[in-house]
Amino acid sequence: MGRLGAHRQFEARALIPLSLAAAATVAGCGAAARQDASEPKGSFPVEVLSASFPSQQRLATTANLVIQVRNPGTKRIPTISVTVKCPGSNQGGSGGSASGIGGGGGGFAFRTTAPGQADPARPRFVVNTIPTRIPRNYDRGRLDPLERSSSFVDTFPLGSLDPGRSVTFRWNVTSVKAGPFKVCYRVNAGLYGKAIAVPSSAGEPIAGAFTGQVADRPPQAHIAENGHTVVEGTARSGSSP
Numbered sequence: 001m002g003r004l005g006a007h008r009q010f011e012a013r014a015l016i017p018l019s020l021a022a023a024a025t026v027a028g029c030g031a032a033a034r035q036d037a038s039e040p041k042g043s044f045p046v047e048v049l050s051a052s053f054p055s056q057q058r059l060a061t062t063a064n065l066v067i068q069v070r071n072p073g074t075k076r077i078p079t080i081s082v083t084v085k086c087p088g089s090n091q092g093g094s095g096g097s098a099s100g101i102g103g104g105g106g107g108f109a110f111r112t113t114a115p116g117q118a119d120p121a122r123p124r125f126v127v128n129t130i131p132t133r134i135p136r137n138y139d140r141g142r143l144d145p146l147e148r149s150s151s152f153v154d155t156f157p158l159g160s161l162d163p164g165r166s167v168t169f170r171w172n173v174t175s176v177k178a179g180p181f182k183v184c185y186r187v188n189a190g191l192y193g194k195a196i197a198v199p200s201s202a203g204e205p206i207a208g209a210f211t212g213q214v215a216d217r218p219p220q221a222h223i224a225e226n227g228h229t230v231v232e233g234t235a236r237s238g239s240s241p
Contacts, residue, residue, distance in 0.1 A: 039078055039079070039190045039191065039192050039194045039195055040078055040190075040194065040195055041194040041195065042075075042194075042195060042196070043189075043196050043197075043198045044071075044073060044075060044077045044078075044189035044190075044195055044196065044197055044198065045071075045072050045073040045197075045198055045199065045200040046069055046070070046071065046072070046073075046077065046080070046187050046189060046197045046198070046199070046200065046206050047069065047070045047071075047072045047199075047200040047201075047204065047206075048067065048068070048069055048070075048187060048204070048205065048206055048208075049068040049069065049070050049166060050066070050067070050068045051066070051067045051068075051185070051208055051210075052064075052065070052066050052067075053065040053066075053183060053210040053212075054212065055210070055211065055212030055213070056212055056213060056215070057175045057212065057213070057214045057215070058175065058214065058215045058217065058218055058219050059175055059176065059177075059178055059214060059215065059216060059217065059218040060174065060175070060176070060218040060219075061174065061175060061218065061219060062128065062172055062173065062174045063172075063173060063174075063175070064170055064171065064172055064173075065170070065171040065173065065183065065210070066168065066169070066170050066171075067082055067168070067169040067185060067187070068166060068167070068168045068169075069082075069161075069166060069167055069168075069169065069187055070164075070165070070166040071161045071162065071163050071164065071165055071166070072163075072164075072200040073163055073200070074163050075163065076160050076161065076162050076163065077160060077161040077189045077195070077197075078160055078189060078190045078195045079157045079158075079159060079160060079188075079189070079190050079191050079195070080157070080158055080159070080160070080161040080167060080187070080188070080189065081155050081156055081157035081158065081187075081188045081190075081191060082131070082155070082156050082169045082185055082186065082187055082188070083154050083155045083156075083185065083186045083188060084106075084107055084108060084154055084155075084156070084171075084183065084184070084185055085106060085107050085154040085184060085186075086106030086107075086182070086184035086209065087184070087186075087207075106182045106183055106184035106209060107124075107154065107183065107184070108123065108124060108125045108126075108127055108171075108173060108183065109121055109122060109123045109124055109125075110122055110123075110124045110177070122177070123176055123177070124175070124176065124177045124181055124214075125173035125174065125175055125176065125177075125181075125183075126173060126174045126176050127171060127172075127173050128172040128173060128174060129170070129171065129172040130156055130171055131156050131158055131168075131169040131170055131171065132158075133158050133159060133167075152191065155188065155191065156169060156171075157191060175214045177214065178214050178215065178216035179213070179214060179216075180211070180212070180213050180214075181210075181211065181212055181213070181214060182209055182210070182211050183209065183210045183211075184207070184208070184209040184210075185207060185208060185209070185210075186206065186207040187206045187207065
């Protein structure tokens with residue numbers, strides 16, 4: 001056979017277990033656990049205690065969208081969350097992505113109809129802060145990024161919620177587009193469709209919409225005497241000593 005033939009036979013034998021190991025690795029990658037595997041299946045009652053968002057706003061002013069939710073049931077809610085998007089809108093929504101044609105999708109952003117746009121998503125409200133379980137102090141000077149606890153664009157989860165406990169979802173936004181607006185919300189008990197949120201009592205909504213108007217004139221403002229605080233209203237001329 002010779003030295004060269006023996007060497008080639010050795011290479012062939014060595015490649016067989018390596019090929020089997022590679023095939024096993026590929027098969028293992030395809031057998032990853034489903035993301036919804038740990039989410040329990042069932043109905044979970046929820047109660048919206050309050051929901052507020054100013055109906056009359058002005059350009060360049062900030063406002064809070066606040067939704068307080070309670071677990072009135074006897075079971076722990078797997079993942080309490082709120083989706084900011086109207087039903088039937090498939091364009092995405094919060095945090096800067098498009099939320100429906102012409103803003104009718106009911107999110108924090110809208111989809112421009114201007115031709116020739118590489119990205120039609122335009123903000124109607126710039127999201128400054130998003131709901132978090134533990135309050136966070138943002139450094140405005142450094143433009144800290146928003147921390148997301150999930151990869152969902154329109155849905156904001158705050159983890160599990162024990163029976164009898166309540167949690168508050170709070171967004172701080174700045175209006176940057178004048179005109180009428182519509183922001184829809186829906187409370188969820190899970191993220192993957194197995195845990196279903198249901199009203200605690202017949203007729204009590206767990207979804208809704210905020211409608212209103214953003215005036216096209218920003219409020220008058222000036223710098224306070226300390227040199228760095230912005231104060232709404234016209235400045236008053238001080239008297240000389």
